Amino acid sequence: MTLLDQPAGPSASVWPPDAHGPRRDPAPLLPDPEPFRLLGTPAADKLDPELLLDLYRRLVVGRRYNQQATTLTKQGRLAVYPASTGQEACQVAAAAVLREDDWLFPSYRDTLAVVARGVRPVEALTLLRGNAHHGWDPKAHRTAPLSTPLATQAPHAVGLAHAARLRGDDVVALTTVGDGGTSEGDFHEALNFAGVLNAPVVFLVQNNGYAISVPLSKQSAAPTLAHKAVGYGISGRLVDGNDAAAVYTVLAEAVEHARSGRGPVLVEAVTYRLEAHTNADDATRYRTPDEVEAWQERDPLAVLERHLRAHDLIDDAGVAAAAEAAEELAAEMRAEFHAEPELDPMSLFTHVYAEPTPQLREQAALLAAELAAEADAR
Amino acid sequence: MTLLDQPAGPSASVWPPDAHGPRRDPAPLLPDPEPFRLLGTPAADKLDPELLLDLYRRLVVGRRYNQQATTLTKQGRLAVYPASTGQEACQVAAAAVLREDDWLFPSYRDTLAVVARGVRPVEALTLLRGNAHHGWDPKAHRTAPLSTPLATQAPHAVGLAHAARLRGDDVVALTTVGDGGTSEGDFHEALNFAGVLNAPVVFLVQNNGYAISVPLSKQSAAPTLAHKAVGYGISGRLVDGNDAAAVYTVLAEAVEHARSGRGPVLVEAVTYRLEAHTNADDATRYRTPDEVEAWQERDPLAVLERHLRAHDLIDDAGVAAAAEAAEELAAEMRAEFHAEPELDPMSLFTHVYAEPTPQLREQAALLAAELAAEADAR
Amino acid sequence: MSTATATPAGSTTMAQALNGALRDAMREDPNVLVMGEDVGTLGGVFRITDGLAAEFGADRCLDTPLAEAGILGSAVGMAMYGLRPVVELQFDAFAYPAFEQLLSHVAKMRNRTAGRLPLPITIRIPYGGGIGGVEHHSDSSEAYYAHTPGLHVVTPATVADGYGLLRAAIASDDPVVFLEPKRLYWSKDDVTPGPVEPIGRAVVRRQGTSATLLTYGPSLPVCLEAAEAARAEGWDLAVVDLRSLTPFDDETVCAAVRATGRAVVVHEATGFGGVGAEIAARVMERCFHHLAAPVLRVTGFDIPYPPPMLERHHLPGVDRILDAVARLQWEQ
Amino acid sequence: MSTATATPAGSTTMAQALNGALRDAMREDPNVLVMGEDVGTLGGVFRITDGLAAEFGADRCLDTPLAEAGILGSAVGMAMYGLRPVVELQFDAFAYPAFEQLLSHVAKMRNRTAGRLPLPITIRIPYGGGIGGVEHHSDSSEAYYAHTPGLHVVTPATVADGYGLLRAAIASDDPVVFLEPKRLYWSKDDVTPGPVEPIGRAVVRRQGTSATLLTYGPSLPVCLEAAEAARAEGWDLAVVDLRSLTPFDDETVCAAVRATGRAVVVHEATGFGGVGAEIAARVMERCFHHLAAPVLRVTGFDIPYPPPMLERHHLPGVDRILDAVARLQWEQ
Ligand SMILES: Cc1ncc(C[n+]2csc(CCOP(=O)(O)OP(=O)(O)O)c2C)c(N)n1
Ligand SMILES: Cc1ncc(C[n+]2csc(CCOP(=O)(O)OP(=O)(O)O)c2C)c(N)n1
Numbered sequence A, B: 001m002t003l004l005d006q007p008a009g010p011s012a013s014v015w016p017p018d019a020h021g022p023r024r025d026p027a028p029l030l031p032d033p034e035p036f037r038l039l040g041t042p043a044a045d046k047l048d049p050e051l052l053l054d055l056y057r058r059l060v061v062g063r064r065y066n067q068q069a070t071t072l073t074k075q076g077r078l079a080v081y082p083a084s085t086g087q088e089a090c091q092v093a094a095a096a097v098l099r100e101d102d103w104l105f106p107s108y109r110d111t112l113a114v115v116a117r118g119v120r121p122v123e124a125l126t127l128l129r130g131n132a133h134h135g136w137d138p139k140a141h142r143t144a145p146l147s148t149p150l151a152t153q154a155p156h157a158v159g160l161a162h163a164a165r166l167r168g169d170d171v172v173a174l175t176t177v178g179d180g181g182t183s184e185g186d187f188h189e190a191l192n193f194a195g196v197l198n199a200p201v202v203f204l205v206q207n208n209g210y211a212i213s214v215p216l217s218k219q220s221a222a223p224t225l226a227h228k229a230v231g232y233g234i235s236g237r238l239v240d241g242n243d244a245a246a247v248y249t250v251l252a253e254a255v256e257h258a259r260s261g262r263g264p265v266l267v268e269a270v271t272y273r274l275e276a277h278t279n280a281d282d283a284t285r286y287r288t289p290d291e292v293e294a295w296q297e298r299d300p301l302a303v304l305e306r307h308l309r310a311h312d313l314i315d316d317a318g319v320a321a322a323a324e325a326a327e328e329l330a331a332e333m334r335a336e337f338h339a340e341p342e343l344d345p346m347s348l349f350t351h352v353y354a355e356p357t358p359q360l361r362e363q364a365a366l367l368a369a370e371l372a373a374e375a376d377a378r
Numbered sequence C, D: 001m002s003t004a005t006a007t008p009a010g011s012t013t014m015a016q017a018l019n020g021a022l023r024d025a026m027r028e029d030p031n032v033l034v035m036g037e038d039v040g041t042l043g044g045v046f047r048i049t050d051g052l053a054a055e056f057g058a059d060r061c062l063d064t065p066l067a068e069a070g071i072l073g074s075a076v077g078m079a080m081y082g083l084r085p086v087v088e089l090q091f092d093a094f095a096y097p098a099f100e101q102l103l104s105h106v107a108k109m110r111n112r113t114a115g116r117l118p119l120p121i122t123i124r125i126p127y128g129g130g131i132g133g134v135e136h137h138s139d140s141s142e143a144y145y146a147h148t149p150g151l152h153v154v155t156p157a158t159v160a161d162g163y164g165l166l167r168a169a170i171a172s173d174d175p176v177v178f179l180e181p182k183r184l185y186w187s188k189d190d191v192t193p194g195p196v197e198p199i200g201r202a203v204v205r206r207q208g209t210s211a212t213l214l215t216y217g218p219s220l221p222v223c224l225e226a227a228e229a230a231r232a233e234g235w236d237l238a239v240v241d242l243r244s245l246t247p248f249d250d251e252t253v254c255a256a257v258r259a260t261g262r263a264v265v266v267h268e269a270t271g272f273g274g275v276g277a278e279i280a281a282r283v284m285e286r287c288f289h290h291l292a293a294p295v296l297r298v299t300g301f302d303i304p305y306p307p308p309m310l311e312r313h314h315l316p317g318v319d320r321i322l323d324a325v326a327r328l329q330w331e332q
């Protein structure tokens, strides 16, 4: 079956005329297969205490936000909630590394990142509350709507980043995808476009080990998801997603890399969702309590708090102060969600097109008549 | 902006509980960025002369096939023909490395590979002739129909290979994709499925430097297309696609790799189409005569003939004999295509479903009546 | 054809009936294989594949990577090798990434190979609204499939049909898009599984003399309810459950419309270019002189599916159906 | 709105008119950007973008990687940043990989963001048959788009509309699926570009008294030919060119049908669930008592598009149209 009595190996470098563009050295593209960590390593001593404290406060708020949203679900105030509990370091860092004029393209689980960008929880959660598809002004907050069809927002991030560069703006777009989402064709097409256009985009893959029930081993055979960068000629980085300092550092560098024109970056953050997929999911069907417990040890909040306490950067009062700020947010959420949202059925027709079509006008009239009859009947 | 006063680098290896499956060493996955070559290298001396001569004869037939098909186009006997002139080494090797019970999943340009599998040219070219969508019996020849939507047949190859393994058959599927096709989402999804299922599939990317007019540099920023393998945890190989001995060797090894359960392989063969995209294309719009000429120097047929002559493995008589066999095929093609194909308009309705729906029966009756009226009118 | 064995007699949900159909089909034919996102360990997000991985192993109830084109595309290859894949696409809107595979390969493979490569693939898609789902979780996409030659398109509205139609779909040598009305998953009925009939027959669910409601899937219970309510207005409405959109049962439908001379088509999907347009058009073509009024349509509006709190205004309800019946020109 | 400047007066092909529309739009608005496979250096496989890269540079006439979802998806991001992308998808069937982006994002973005993120994207798709193309090169996919709320769907049938409708599409703040009839690319006409009207109006191309043909795109010339031929049979046929499928011009269409009392809808696409079903259904709903016969449809068969040598049997031709006209119950 073989032509040669020895297996094929590298050959002398004789190469035909080059119509195929430059071939780049792949070595710089290869991510370190060990995730980058800071907390708990000697490097942690050199970290900026102020930034660490800031991250800590954001994590505490983030955790409280996740808890409160989960509670709202139980109270029937949200239709569904996919908690990012356990992934708060990724959520908070993704927002923190962006400038105000940068854009965030979140996935469906990333409401916390949206809140961390400055969107009010009631607006960030509108989709999941169910009164409207979307809450905030995307242009005002430079934050795209939550994308439910997985990875489909990734090409949007590339297009926006490229458009910004065409306009001469040094704007970066950051988009988040789950480990499961990396299997979608749109993820591939986005990375490839980004590579070819050298667009200033950062792809943050939050690898929490599962796509609903499907573990990573059934999702990908890659050494790490960061290694997918190689096939697009872009940089890949692997980071411990539960180490807030590390995620922040790696993402901040990635954003600067992209902003400075050195091209897109794919960051894989290894993390874990401590809650079920959503409130509708039963996680005991596919993972063990032991596994969850082991990851609880690596809870990003606990990890950072341990560091701060060990380095005497925070005391009980500081912890309490952070918790108090978090309670304020929770109280605001309760108040906002306690009120029934205003619903205008006629709004169904107002934004399908800039101008309603004649067909929509007819249909709106039908609904208006029904509503009037309903009101009369009351 | 940075937490750390030094850039992020690898950290001490402290790593959380492993819920993410084994992380593999990426090193063995990295293809050599120099394409593998044999002809013209010292290793060429050790090649099996019989196999080389066989490849040569196939190349000569293949070239003649391409020429004849192109001529048929000019005579209006084919609706369109995407020639594989210049890529014959890939075409011929792709067929030659497969066992009879292996499957080939060709792309639209690969009619020569189909012919090399034993399908008659008139059947291989049926789609392009225009009398039917498809000519040969796919199951008899273990060769799927030509796939026009690019890369969409790649998942089929994965599914078939996986099904064969489930059945206990050591069958391999080989599918061909162009450099342009690698950008499609389906290519990504196929590679990912193959990696996860460890399916016995070989992906042959014929990188001819262009997708119609779009050069590789606008298609991908990867070091090589073979590097895409890394992101799926599968083996990648780069080969000089105009070196028939090298393509054959690398593909044969890839097929054995897959067959033996060691997983899928992505092979990039660097080659060039010497003709325009199809007869309808004007290649002068996007490439220079100089470039074409330079690649003509690397014509796979010429390269192999040079080698054979230099090593006294063939003489003028041998060359003439090969040409004669090729002329036989050409004559057969002319004869077959000279005849008008039989057309049965009623066949439009016969294979939409196993049983025609009542709707199709009605429509068939309408057409039958029209045809009867047409016949009467004559 | 075969009869149900695993489906318990007595009170059964449609989800259980579907599950039983899968199990029975897998027991009877080792070539039947279930695949999709979360179908294995989890048993599917709607639990339709519950227990199948345990009984038949992970290879025959395959958790796939998260990529719909890859799922359907690899099913094509499996079918080419002799398997009968039953593919689950998790939600209506998440079937769209597989559209290219469906249209350009699945629907066409038999035709383009002149019958040599039939693709016995069943594509299960939970569809429709009324479950309070957020955007992309409530689409009614049947019109896309019904317009695509080469596909059969069926949708059960009763528990018994959940079993019978799914068995028929898996038994079919052609690709079948099997649309499961999400909001009927928990509907209950006594199932007395009979022989599995081939796909293609509509059924009159309620006899009536005044006008005929033509519907399918999630709208059947609404139409039956409307027919009950109509009695108070003095209307005796017939209700036809189409069950199969392709092939279409002109015979049953036209007979039912001719019998009353008036008809309303009801479905959840957007009206413009919806399946209701086809039904209305073909009924009028075939029954024109039997009609006292044009065939009217009660459908979802021509808008993206609304957020949960507003969906009730979008979905055809009893009142809207009765209003349409009232517009059937009774005075003439 | 603006008038044509670059389109030469005199004898112009539709391809040239489209090219002129792109050029004029790009000259007038620096935010207009053309992108797709082979649109740059090559000028597109149909040369519709010829010369644009030379005049406006590779950034504004962008050769993209070969990935339709990526093309449309990145256009979404560009539109979010204020550009007005004009996307070319190379052939009808090669638009299917972008279906998910089109349905779940492009069509819905304005609606889901309550008007805050409009997407002024024009999606040009060469469509239809009659050019001897091999499979996947002749699909008529308008029904998929027309059924999708949030999209405008337009198709020119004349050279002048090639210019005018494309300018209107690019000027629209909503996404427009712009379907270019491949076989009319080389049709010629004298163009006297007038003001660009907004999308949404049908036009009566031929007045008539006996019956009304309703059609669009590639079937318009066939209908006009049929109307000519019908004179020999004593029929005086009106012909309406819809131009825009969404929004639909009920006013013009219904007036034209009421005037004759008889109508035939003609299009190339598969009949079942096609746009013709919608047209027939809505015309009958609205004009029932003005009709002497049901609205009939002459469409492609319910089969995958045939191979080139058989396509003439599939495509609606003059005879088939006249046969339908003959079935309009003249004797009654
Ligand atoms: C295209 C698409 N297919 C399927 C789904 C249904 N779905 C929602 S979340 C989910 C799992 C996502 O896993 P991952 O990407 O890892 O993100 P995570 O939930 O872990 O944050 C699935 C399958 C979807 N939203 N979109
Ligand atoms: C999904 C899809 N999009 C677009 C096309 C149109 N098309 C046909 S061939 C081609 C270029 C293919 O380039 P490549 O993959 O490099 O193969 P090559 O032609 O070089 O053999 C394009 C864009 C197609 N066939 N399928």
Ligand SMILES: [Mg+2]
Residues within 6 Å of the ligand: A178, A179, A180, A206, A207, A208, A209, A210, A211, A212
């Ligand atoms: Mg995950």
Ligand SMILES: [Mg+2]
Residues within 6 Å of the ligand: B178, B179, B180, B206, B207, B208, B209, B210, B211, B212
């Ligand atoms: Mg190529």
